[in-house]
């Protein structure tokens with residue numbers, strides 16, 4: 001007796017008879033910032049772009065690599081939310097951006113530049129846009145992502161600091177965040193040096209004094225830089241460029257950065273020291289760390305008290321790393337002789353801020369990145385990143401998604417497709433009513449497990465499992481988060497096997513434990529639903545179902561039958577399908593013992609109607625069968 005079951009609940013697979021979210025999935029999708037199984041959101045944009053300069057050595061999102069795989073659609077867009085399929089993507093630029101970047105964006109999408117939007121205005125408009133480009137002045141809050149109603153796919157931060165973007169919310173909403181981390185490094189470093197030198201020589205103060213009609217040569221005697229110790233706090237891109245320049249001014253430079261490699265510091269002639277040593281030995285302290293929960297107000301009363309009396313502080317990083325009230329106290333007491341600040345906890349600072357009233361404090365209105373050169377560079381850098389992301393490419397500057405190097409991506413492309421299909425198949429094998437809690441993925445490979453980056457594959461398996469049975473859309477950004485949120489544990493195991501190391505992966509097995517199956521033969525001896533796939537000639541194949549070996553390419557749809565192993569079965573089922581105009585693309589029979597039980601895997605181009613499936617079930621030698629949509 002053939003058994004066909006239907007399904008439903010929480011993480012349970014779709015019923016065979018229920019309208020399936022996969023019903024249009026003849027063309028399989030690898031889209032991974034894309035929820036839709038079959039749409040090409042911006043078909044007119046698939047041609048190569050004249051401005052696009054995707055650097056081959058950089059990590060990418062998957063599109064262009066996987067386009068070599070038939071039917072791959074890796075667009076960033078969430079197809080089912082897209083009500084403008086075939087239209088250009090829409091891009092909102094909410095702060096002044098260099099013209100070259102705007103031009104690049106315009107040649108790709110519909111660009112609107114709306115500066116000085118209030119938070120309410122931004123929320124009311126955002127659902128009309130696929131991408132948002134900001135600088136430091138726009139707060140991209142959870143409310144913005146909520147108001148976007150799933151339409152916003154990419155936030156581009158035209159600069160380095162992403163503390164104005166709620167990354168957790170972006171990730172939950174599957175919105176990619178990219179930044180432009182390199183183009184303003186020199187500008188910020190030069191600004192720090194400009195503040196260092198002008199503070200030491202009272203340039204701003206004496207300029208203001210002269211303009212008020214005074215000539216105060218004795219009041220504005222400065223201090224020399226040569227031979228003084230500068231502590232660079234945060235030895236990243238900007239910090240190391242500041243260090244290099246300060247060395248050129250004859251300063252002794254030390255740095256504190258818990259994550260910086262000592263050899264990079266040594267190469268510039270900088271000693272990496274502890275936080276306390278840095279702040280207690282320096283005459284000048286320049287801040288270049290990001291604003292994080294660890295660095296927030298790290299310069300507070302306690303740490304000002306450890307500094308040398310008369311220390312001078314430069315902040316071109318983020319206002320929030322300093323407790324500004326504590327700084328005012330340290331200036332009042334003379335512990336800090338002078339401060340030069342480009343950034344503030346609140347920007348612009350409140351008009352009554354004491355920092356605006358202290359003469360020893362030199363202020364600039366967040367100008368670190370504001371040179372013509374940096375702004376043009378940043379604009380192009382962010383425009384390329386956003387355009388690439390909208391095309392579905394992995395970005396080299398993704399902030400909330402793993403970066404996968406292009407060469408890894410190119411190798412993994414067919415396995416990415418295999419992973420999603422295995423996920424889709426496995427979930428459809430689960431019996432109705434059985435909630436999926438735990439999935440194990442086993443990768444067999446001849447390569448060292450450490451050389452195998454499986455984040456992309458895991459994300460696609462998650463996508464394959466979750467999307468058919470929920471309204472969630474899954475991409476690389478939110479795969480782990482969504483799985484966790486749904487209580488789905490995905491564990492991975494890498495096994496070294498004796499196969500060709502030329503290929504990254506020999507096989508991928510997806511096991512779902514503690515669930516019943518609507519196709520009992522898919523359950524292996526260990527009691528798990530177990531399917532395995534391989535890539536053959538670049539095409540994903542299903543190679544094992546439960547304990548049975550099969551070999552069918554994962555294209556179109558699939559019928560799995562368990563039958564008594566006897567002659568004539570292929571013909572019988574083939575005839576039924578043929579009579580109903582259902583084209584068979586391939587067949588494969590796998591058995592455990594000759595003339596006992598066998599599994600027949602039949603690839604079909606069309607979706608057989610219920611009557612056809614019923615007839616297959618009525619073939620007496622067929623004990624069970626299942627129809628699976630790929």
Ligand SMILES: NC(=O)C1=CN([C@@H]2O[C@H](COP(=O)(O)OP(=O)(O)OC[C@H]3O[C@@H](n4cnc5c(N)ncnc54)[C@H](O)[C@@H]3O)[C@@H](O)[C@H]2O)C=CC1
Nearest residue numbers: 161188234235236237238257259288289290316317368369
């Ligand atoms: N004022 C402006 O217009 C500009 C400001 N910036 C800001 O400058 C800062 C640095 O930017 P980049 O050098 O490009 O970033 P980066 O990421 O290259 O460097 C930051 C460094 O800070 C280090 N760090 C992290 N936590 C630390 C801690 N607790 N103590 C010490 N070091 C720590 C990191 O290891 C890293 O090496 C950022 O806050 C950025 O937003 C950057 C450009 C322009």
Ligand SMILES: O=C(O)C(=O)COP(=O)(O)O
Nearest residue numbers: 135136158159160161369
């Ligand atoms: O890149 C950064 O982190 C900056 O602070 C630059 O900010 P901006 O783009 O000038 O608002």
